[in-house]
Amino acid sequence: MVHWYESAIDRQLREARERGEFDNLEGTGKPLRGHGREYEEDWWVKDWLQREGATSGVIPPTLALRRDVDDLEAKVDRLRTEREVRDHVAELNERIRKANVGLMDGPPVVLPPRDADQVVAAWRERKA
Template structure:
């Protein structure tokens, strides 16, 4: 026993003598993530991955704009009208143009994000929306116990539609 042994070191030594560290999971195996690369920020990458963090806010603005553009037109599917899609895309182009006004820093030329073709993306959005609506309609038809005549838009109250179903229309 060392006369200068701290309280913590004494507790660890006594636990080892009692065998409390024997047969622990991972005993004798290397620690994960050590020695795999020379990346000084390995711990930050592991934290982001483990916690599922969105690092878009920590990106340089031009990289965030490029990432946003890469998601078009799929990221626009929640929008209901063509006008709202055009507004989002025109706002994006405006932000790209504002980003180009930033002064260059360092010896290298600045990175730039491209503006998007609003009309082309609106056309792509329309195609995707139509496909999405058709898929939703097919899924609803597969789940619905209503007859095809009623599903096709037969008018009348709910009980008239029910009677039509019972009659085998």
Template sequence: MTERKPPGMSFETWVDQQLAQARARGAFDDLDGAGRPLPRREREQGSYDWALDWARRQAADPRDLLPPGMALRRERDELPGRVAGLPSEAAVRALAEDYNARVEAFWRRPQESRWAPVPGLADVEALVAHWRATRPPPPPPEVPAPPPRRRWWHRRR
């Protein structure tokens, strides 16, 4: 972390001094793309276009770029699909309760704007009922085969 700008020093001088110290430490050595020209832009690019290009270059998942409220709402919509692959009812309840705890934590934080989407809580019992309905029926219990019967003429031996 850099120190604060000393009083009486111009901002440009202070920044130049910070850059010179970083060069002396070797902070700019071996950076990716060092010695290569910057890529050419074919057209004028706005901030929105730049952000989209950056997300494509980083191979970012679009869900990671959503505001927190919308991400929670999307996750709530995807809960029934995630529940179908869980092995037990306890795992379903744990997933739903974890989601509800994160929603309640979101409600406690101050919102960035008044138009922030407010997600709702997940209905735990409805998710458990959905999980039970989508489970394949359990296989019937195997009845052991009766032992082979001995013929009456073999019994005398």
């Protein structure tokens, strides 16, 4: 005689299946979305955005931060004074700090703070 253990979850699933709760689900018998396509490293981010109904202009704060870090040079080039550049870097670094310790929504990020003196020096060179 074979005895097998049925966990509470297994029992709930079996009972739901017996009641027909899994019959006629949307997508039954169809391949999984994306099956056969080339693997994309950030597939889960795109999938999450789609599931959450995010439009192309709305992204999680941590991803927006990554974009802001990538666009730092272009952003500071539109600023007029060194004070504005330093303030921008300080604000960016505060957002980086919050993201690095998990105080921002979205996928986790680990970003180094930006050195305000280096950003200002590069800004001055480009202005010259």
